[in-house]
Amino acid sequence: MAQIIESIPNISEGRRPEVVEACVDEIRSTPGCTLLDYSSDESHNRSVITYIGDAKAVEEASVKLVKKAAELIDLNHHEGEHPRMGAVDVMPFLPIKDCTTEDCIELSKVVGKRIADEAGVPVFLYEESATRPERQNLVKIRKGQFEGMAEKVQEPDWEPDFGGRRIHPTAGVTAVGARPPLVAFNLDLDTDDVQIAKNIAKIIREKDGGFKCVKSMGFEIEDEETGRKYAQVSCNMTNFEQTPLYRVVETVKFEAARYGVHVTKTEIIGLCPMKAMVDCAQYYMQTNDFDFEKQILENHII
Amino acid sequence: MAQIIESIPNISEGRRPEVVEACVDEIRSTPGCTLLDYSSDESHNRSVITYIGDAKAVEEASVKLVKKAAELIDLNHHEGEHPRMGAVDVMPFLPIKDCTTEDCIELSKVVGKRIADEAGVPVFLYEESATRPERQNLVKIRKGQFEGMAEKVQEPDWEPDFGGRRIHPTAGVTAVGARPPLVAFNLDLDTDDVQIAKNIAKIIREKDGGFKCVKSMGFEIEDEETGRKYAQVSCNMTNFEQTPLYRVVETVKFEAARYGVHVTKTEIIGLCPMKAMVDCAQYYMQTNDFDFEKQILENHII
Numbered sequence: 166m167a168q169i170i171e172s173i174p175n176i177s178e179g180r181r182p183e184v185v186e187a188c189v190d191e192i193r194s195t196p197g198c199t200l201l202d203y204s205s206d207e208s209h210n211r212s213v214i215t216y217i218g219d220a221k222a223v224e225e226a227s228v229k230l231v232k233k234a235a236e237l238i239d240l241n242h243h244e245g246e247h248p249r250m251g252a253v254d255v256m257p258f259l260p261i262k263d264c265t266t267e268d269c270i271e272l273s274k275v276v277g278k279r280i281a282d283e284a285g286v287p288v289f290l291y292e293e294s295a296t297r298p299e300r301q302n303l304v305k306i307r308k309g310q311f312e313g314m315a316e317k318v319q320e321p322d323w324e325p326d327f328g329g330r331r332i333h334p335t336a337g338v339t340a341v342g343a344r345p346p347l348v349a350f351n352l353d354l355d356t357d358d359v360q361i362a363k364n365i366a367k368i369i370r371e372k373d374g375g376f377k378c379v380k381s382m383g384f385e386i387e388d389e390e391t392g393r394k395y396a397q398v399s400c401n402m403t404n405f406e407q408t409p410l411y412r413v414v415e416t417v418k419f420e421a422a423r424y425g426v427h428v429t430k431t432e433i434i435g436l437c438p439m440k441a442m443v444d445c446a447q448y449y450m451q452t453n454d455f456d457f458e459k460q461i462l463e464n465h466i467i
Numbered sequence: 468m469a470q471i472i473e474s475i476p477n478i479s480e481g482r483r484p485e486v487v488e489a490c491v492d493e494i495r496s497t498p499g500c501t502l503l504d505y506s507s508d509e510s511h512n513r514s515v516i517t518y519i520g521d522a523k524a525v526e527e528a529s530v531k532l533v534k535k536a537a538e539l540i541d542l543n544h545h546e547g548e549h550p551r552m553g554a555v556d557v558m559p560f561l562p563i564k565d566c567t568t569e570d571c572i573e574l575s576k577v578v579g580k581r582i583a584d585e586a587g588v589p590v591f592l593y594e595e596s597a598t599r600p601e602r603q604n605l606v607k608i609r610k611g612q613f614e615g616m617a618e619k620v621q622e623p624d625w626e627p628d629f630g631g632r633r634i635h636p637t638a639g640v641t642a643v644g645a646r647p648p649l650v651a652f653n654l655d656l657d658t659d660d661v662q663i664a665k666n667i668a669k670i671i672r673e674k675d676g677g678f679k680c681v682k683s684m685g686f687e688i689e690d691e692e693t694g695r696k697y698a699q700v701s702c703n704m705t706n707f708e709q710t711p712l713y714r715v716v717e718t719v720k721f722e723a724a725r726y727g728v729h730v731t732k733t734e735i736i737g738l739c740p741m742k743a744m745v746d747c748a749q750y751y752m753q754t755n756d757f758d759f760e761k762q763i764l765e766n767h768i769i
Contacts (some may be wrong), residue, residue, distance in 0.1 A: 217768065261764065264715045321613065338535050346764075413625065414752050430753045433643045439741050446744040449751035450716050451732045462648075465503045466471065466519065467768055 168219040169262040177249045179205040189228040197222030210245025235336035240311040252336035269343030277341045282326030288327040294342035311337045345404040349434035359385040362396035378404035411445040470521040471564040479551045481507040493531040499524030512547025537638035542613040554638035571645030579643045583630030590629040596644035613639045647706040651736035661687040664698035680706035713747040
């Protein structure tokens, strides 16, 4: 497989396994598409599906998924803790290998148009695909949720990018867009003073003047086994090529040192592209001339 | 592709491109086998071919390669700087993914027997596949080279493992065996005192009481562009799971510190399995619970 694009759609169903399975089957049955993972959250009444393939395979699987979800999920009868506006609520496309963000933006437009035409579900382009600044942020698009969407799309600024101003009566609207791969990354400290984690989180996150593409918060964590409490800096690395993980590790270390505090361990949640790890190995080992594409054996197979 | 075995045979031809191409074509034409690289050395009159696949594909490609090389290469007319005993001189099998050293040992026996039966080339099993301790070392097997081999195989201790005591009249004998993937790894120092590199090399290598599966030497290197001379610790990491690269980096750093000397950069030569790099990232970033197989996205595709 030369090109790899990853899609991680969220569907508004997390309680009826047969509906989730029927949706996931649309991915499984698409040639060239590989299902990596799926999981449901009952309290959110929402499921996350992860699959990869080249642009054509991901396009097919994504359109089929929206059609099936629109057939089986009725948001008029949907309850859950997580805000939502569509049967498929959000569908991001991430460039993993041999493709650019631009390729994923192009794919999001192709898929967006097909979803509107073939499933009758209007589409907002979001994140990197957004056609207006206020549409980059999914939270702003989703504000008002399914119940308020029929009215919202009548507003001058909120006509969907595809499908016109009439939402699907049961499946609502869907946000489709390109975004870089995200790595969820936590650093545990040898202190139970959560304020230290909060201070460090504020230093490293983009919002408060820290590193670009880093979102972070400080939490108090209780170890389930021992009951011991400790502080944690929890990060979402939204573009690990812009700000690599090692830069956050080293910054958290030297900022923690001010308090005599150390990083006890770090944790990557879920899937992680190998480049995020290899970039860190290259920094620490000073392999400055290493050619990731050519020298990693596996890159010749994928 | 689930299972990956890598083979890196050396053939005794580096001057006639048409012969090298004909041999490489045997790899190219084997379904399920991927040619990664090949290169020829004129002064050695020798070529290295690298390919991967599952056991069945590597078996087929390897047997075809020996047949073709035996047909086209006549060691009675071979001259070159590198010692050699066969048209295919040596054929190692390396476990890369979803297979063990034992799988590669098994493969080496299957391929060894087929080479003897189908190409008429007697085979010595070497390295991990060796049937006697003195056959682990290729240099000991090859001693006497092609010219002395007809006589050597008559000695009580030197009957080949497959094919009996009569060498192939033009293609000699071949060594086949399993070995772990090797990473060639150099560390440059900010000194021109080669003795410091030699001292450190001696500390880290297995032979002199250092780390298992590390071979190392100290060299003086002259930068081709600037003419500046510096000392280098050059390592062959013959099993990066036994002794990971970061352990060598950190040891070279603290041993160099005794002389006020630092590592300026390191270099990995050629191909490197991603796990060698990810293991280092895990150490430096303290991601101690990271699950390589499950959490590296690419492991779900390969």
